[in-house]
Amino acid sequence: MNVRILKNIVLLLIPLWMWSCDEEMMDYEGKDGVYFMMQKAPVSGYGDPENFEYVDTTHVSFASIVGADTVLPIRVRVMGDVKEYDRHVSMQIVAGESTAVEGEDYEGFDLSQSVKAKERQVEIPCRIIRTDKLAKENLVLSLVIQLLENDDFSLPLVWWQPFGNIYGDVRDSVNVVRHVILIDNIVKMPNVWKEAYWGKWSVKKFTIMCDLFKMTWDDFNALTLDQDSRLRIMGQNLDRYLKEKEADGETIYEEERDENGDLVKMTAGSQI
Numbered sequence: 001m002n003v004r005i006l007k008n009i010v011l012l013l014i015p016l017w018m019w020s021c022d023e024e025m026m027d028y029e030g031k032d033g034v035y036f037m038m039q040k041a042p043v044s045g046y047g048d049p050e051n052f053e054y055v056d057t058t059h060v061s062f063a064s065i066v067g068a069d070t071v072l073p074i075r076v077r078v079m080g081d082v083k084e085y086d087r088h089v090s091m092q093i094v095a096g097e098s099t100a101v102e103g104e105d106y107e108g109f110d111l112s113q114s115v116k117a118k119e120r121q122v123e124i125p126c127r128i129i130r131t132d133k134l135a136k137e138n139l140v141l142s143l144v145i146q147l148l149e150n151d152d153f154s155l156p157l158v159w160w161q162p163f164g165n166i167y168g169d170v171r172d173s174v175n176v177v178r179h180v181i182l183i184d185n186i187v188k189m190p191n192v193w194k195e196a197y198w199g200k201w202s203v204k205k206f207t208i209m210c211d212l213f214k215m216t217w218d219d220f221n222a223l224t225l226d227q228d229s230r231l232r233i234m235g236q237n238l239d240r241y242l243k244e245k246e247a248d249g250e251t252i253y254e255e256e257r258d259e260n261g262d263l264v265k266m267t268a269g270s271q272i
Contacts, residue, residue: 072125076121141184204255
């Protein structure tokens with residue numbers, strides 16, 4: 001590249017860089033505000049949490065959760081100055097868009113929360129409950145939470161522009177005053193399913209294996225084919241478990257039926 005052209009490019013970029021730095025160092029002006037600080041960690045799981053990607057939808061799948069319930073922390077962050085006194089955050093459940101039922105699918109929480117003196121955020125624990133109805137195929141429940149203005153806080157920031165999106169395309173923006181929680185128990189086959197050791201895939205068999213090995217869907221999905229010895233041992237333990245249940249008169253059957261209309265007995269793979 002021509003040296004003169006390169007020099008001109010650098011001279012053009014310097015003012016933009018200085019303006020960017022000034023923007024970051026400017027104090028927030030106006031009435032203090034709040035927004036949902038809900039983020040998604042990178043695949044690696046590493047990095048500064050302050051720089052994790054912002055999201056306006058959180059997916060809670062019991063397919064990857066062991067236990068009858070789970071707690072999702074809902075974080076609300078303050079824009080503006082830290083104060084020497086408590087301040088209140090107001091929110092509401094958007095009833096017309098929420099299909100999750102309070103007291104059944106999640107435990108209700110106080111919709112008026114306090115940001116304590118000298119604090120910059122409040123974290124609200126939302127306990128989500130695994131229910132039998134989630135076992136229905138493709139059932140996805142929603143819980144929609146909306147921040148509200150009050151005497152302490154305004155809502156000056158509605159859309160968060162992701163880093164790198166200098167044009168502010170709203171299609172790629174994140175709504176930080178309205179958060180959607182999606183709840184399901186939809187089980188999909190993990191990346192590795194060793195049929196030779198574990199037998200034919202089924203949701204019922206996978207659920208049994210999760211309980212038997214104290215593993216989640218994420219744990220299964222992290223397995224690789226080069227872990228052959230481990231995969232084979234898992235198949236052997238599954239086979240032993242199924243035969244013990246049959247010996248106790250508690251034979252486990254799949255949900256499917258054979259050509260005669262009889263339930264198919266669950267088995268492990270044929271090469272264990």
